[in-house]
Amino acid sequence: MRLKYGNVELKVYNDYSITKSSQNVTINDLSLDFTNHPKEDLPQKYQEVQLIDNDEVTFFGYVDDYDLGEMREKDVEIDLNITLLSPMKLTTLRTATAIGNYELKELISDIILKPLIDDGFTIEEIELGTKQVTVNFLSETIERCLNNLSNDHNFWWFIDENKKIYIRDLELMFKGESKYRYDDTHRINGLMYIKPTVSSENYANVVNFKNVRVYSESYVSFAGTTITNEQNKLIDENMQMKQGDILNFNHPIDITVKNIIKSKESHKTSSIYYFDPCPLSITGKYTDNTKFEVYMYVSENQLIIPNNVGFDGSNENTQDFLLLRDSFFSNLIVGIKYNGTKTIKQFNSINSDSALVWTVNSVYNDKAIADKRNVISKSGIIEYTIDMKESWHTLQELREIAISYMKNNSLELDGEIEMKMDACEMRVGDLIYINKMLINNKFIVTSIQSNYYSNELEYVVKCKNANMLNNFIDVFRGKTEQQTTEKSYNYFITHYSEEEIKEVHEVVQ
16 A cells, blocks of 8 residues: 655555545545655645555545654654545635526536646536526635535535546435345345444424524505504614614615515515515605605516615715615615605605515424324424524425425434445445345435455445435535625736736626
């Protein structure tokens, strides 16, 4: 066993373990023989290395850190202890820029993955339908780009130890035919044992969501000081406003076009006052009994902002109504500042199709509850609570997430299994059907650990029931987070050499 980088090859002293999970590949630190090598043979940070066994590359890695250990005057041998990053981990160090509309498959293969392709990575599988997407990635890590896209478009991405990239549609992956079978007539090559386990997270018939903002319709109407109609109202009481006064909303409103449209479609009823998707409309009277109106709406995928509306903090604050942005999310409006010369006597209505309302939401599987009533408890209810970490969703999106957690889950023995093998052809993401030794279900490979010791390889393969509660949303997708949008940037690319500096300018909106 040896490690190679450039023209240098070093003997590997210790045993090693490679673990391939659904979201990463890792290898333990290696101890190498650096005896009789000059200083110039030391590796460089992030240099690509190859772990070679019997003239076959078993792992590509990238130097993260190393040390030479303790050296004494009488020592003859010199050890080099090295920590490696996996090819998948390289996605946290390389960046991509993509702003605008793209076909999803071309966006990923031609733009986001291009820095890796240039470094010798290959796309082994890319299983995506044809769909158009709009993105705003400006020097984002490849990992973050892929995680955001995978959460929005329901696919799984993975890079193995040989720099091969796999992108699979999750629905097709879970509905596909089992690649391996183990029953009375079929065997799995190299299998030594199967160990089934029961997880407390295998089952729930009620899913609770907390710490989540839900896109909601908001409206409030006034007759003088009396509220005549309301839902998720942005203000609690009518009021007068003079120049310089600020009105803070109870709920922020999202002015991102795609989110306004998504929000309106989600509550179906749309605005009770306007046909077009409307992030904000305000009507009222001045003290001289003349009327005013603020009406922002979406038309042909463009946000139409009236002439009497601007943004607080801009260079020209001449409009009567200035929108107050959230301190972090520039696409969220948290209130208005009145900048007009007349005094506002009262508001008649304030409405929005895209208010973000803090919500605690529970989804019940009534049939599953009835089936378990007086069996596991008097009520039959088993709950699972998900912390959504302040993310923004429609009620339909929460429902779909809950259904995916509850769909076909069970309290059977085979929630998870572990298989020990002395040979393994499986890959993370493969489907396996097992009908043997109290087990009868379909599983998906989520982790493969390769242990090398005493010149032999042993594999520990972990699988999860393809229908279990902790399904692909957690296991096969990276975490994503809300991020600020709607910003304009000047993007400069500078090429430097010792002789000169060449600069390329590009304006990105």
